[in-house]
Amino acid sequence: xxxxxxxxxxxxxxxxxxxxxxxxxxxxxxxxxxxxxxxxxxxxxxxxxxxxxxxxxxxxxxxxxxxxxxxxxxxxxxxxxxxxxxxxxxxxxxxxxxxxxxxxxxxxxxxxxxxxxxxxxxxxxxxxxxxxxxxxxxxxxxxxxxxxxxxxxxxxxxxxxxxxxxxxxxxxxxxxxxxxxxxxxxxxxxxxxxxxxxxxxxxxxxxxxxxxxxxxxxxxxxxxxxxxxxxxxxxxxxxxxxxxxxxxxxxxxxxxxxxxxxxxxxxxxxxxxxxxxxxxxxxxxxxxxxxxxxxxxxxxx
Numbered sequence: 001x002x003x004x005x006x007x008x009x010x011x012x013x014x015x016x017x018x019x020x021x022x023x024x025x026x027x028x029x030x031x032x033x034x035x036x037x038x039x040x041x042x043x044x045x046x047x048x049x050x051x052x053x054x055x056x057x058x059x060x061x062x063x064x065x066x067x068x069x070x071x072x073x074x075x076x077x078x079x080x081x082x083x084x085x086x087x088x089x090x091x092x093x094x095x096x097x098x099x100x101x102x103x104x105x106x107x108x109x110x111x112x113x114x115x116x117x118x119x120x121x122x123x124x125x126x127x128x129x130x131x132x133x134x135x136x137x138x139x140x141x142x143x144x145x146x147x148x149x150x151x152x153x154x155x156x157x158x159x160x161x162x163x164x165x166x167x168x169x170x171x172x173x174x175x176x177x178x179x180x181x182x183x184x185x186x187x188x189x190x191x192x193x194x195x196x197x198x199x200x201x202x203x204x205x206x207x208x209x210x211x212x213x214x215x216x217x218x219x220x221x222x223x224x225x226x227x228x229x230x231x232x233x234x235x236x237x238x239x240x241x242x243x244x245x246x247x248x249x250x251x252x253x254x255x256x257x258x259x260x261x262x263x264x265x266x267x268x269x270x271x272x273x274x275x276x277x278x279x280x281x282x283x284x285x286x287x288x289x290x291x292x293x294x295x296x297x298x299x300x301x
Contacts, residue, residue, distance in 0.1 A: 006040040006092050015095035016154055018135070018142050021046065021084035035077045035248060040092040041112060043165070044068040044078070045123065045131070047087075051080035055118055057244055065128070066120045067165065069111040074118075075245055087135055091158060095151070102159055108189070109166035113196060117227060127168050134161045187212065188226045191219065192234065199238045200262050205231045240276050247285055254281050 006015060021044070035054065044067070051062040055076040062080060070076060072093070097103035106112050123131065138157040144150060194208050202208065208231065209216040223231040239261060246257045258269030273281045 003037045003039055006038070006090055016089075016091040016142070016158070018087065018089045018139050021049070021086040021088060024088055025080075025084055035075055037073055037075050037245075038070065038090070039072050040090055041072065041096075041106065042068075042070040043087075043089040043111075043161075044070070045086045045135075047085045047128075048082075049080045049084035049086065050082050051078070053078045053120075056241055058118070060120060063122075065123045065125065067123055067168075068120050069165075071112045071114075073245075075248060089135070089138070089158070089161075096155060096158060102155065105159065105162050105166070107193060109162070110169055110189075111162065111166055113193065117192075121169050121172055123168060124171070127164075131161070131164055131168075134164055184222050184226050187214070187219070187222050191223060191231060195235055195238050199235060199242070200260070203235055203239065203262075205235070208235075236276050240273065243273055243281070244284070247281070248288060 006017065046062055046064060046066045046068070048064050049062060050064075053060045053062050053068060053076065055068075055070070056074055062078070068078075093103065093106065097106070134157065138154065138161060141150065141153045141157055144153075190212060191208055194211055198207075198211075205220055206216045209219045212219060214222075220231045223229075223234060227234070229237075242261060243257060246252050246260070252260070254269060255266045258266050261269070263269040263272065270281055273279075273284070277284065279287075
């Protein structure tokens, strides 16, 4: 599995790219399905088209008006069965996060950094014209040959677009439980952010409870109430996901993966993987065969 770098695939080594799904379909290899990762953020708005989007080894149906927000490191492959229509906007953290509160938009809105609860959301048709207008403004600046303040303008339009998407997403989130729901959501979000940063070194609920200044039982109960699974399961799922990602690279042995993820030895690693997936690591590696070969369009944004 390869990692795409934005500066390697964009003209003039740009830190932002905006294009249509139609254009991507014509320039990517349509015959070779490739699971890959990015070192940058990707927003995809599918206005028309149907197919399958494989993200971190889970398959999701693609339908019109679906919106997809991918964080750096997520493994994915998008495959459409019909000609696509829509937009793909890619940008890296260094470009957008120059201003501190910009980076907060990437971590607090729920659009990105939600690998364990990933799912697309569907844009309300009533909001589509406003989103498309902002994309048009971003695109116009992207194509503008002016040098003065161009990056600042791109960041500004990108920020507006992210806020609009975040508002659309927020309207679809159930907030009937008021303040208590908000407090619980914040705690779960902070827990998930910590897991993403520290899962290779901390694997106990108590470790994260200490960092969050709450009791392990309170953290476990809150996470289970909000997500349906206990905090300990979130930690396990994140470790297993990383094992699967590294397995897809094909260059690391079980022993090497065990070492990078902080396991005591290969035996402990193998037992952990089997207990949490139901299959041995070696059998999982053997199962990594090309899939989705029947699709008409293969797109690697």
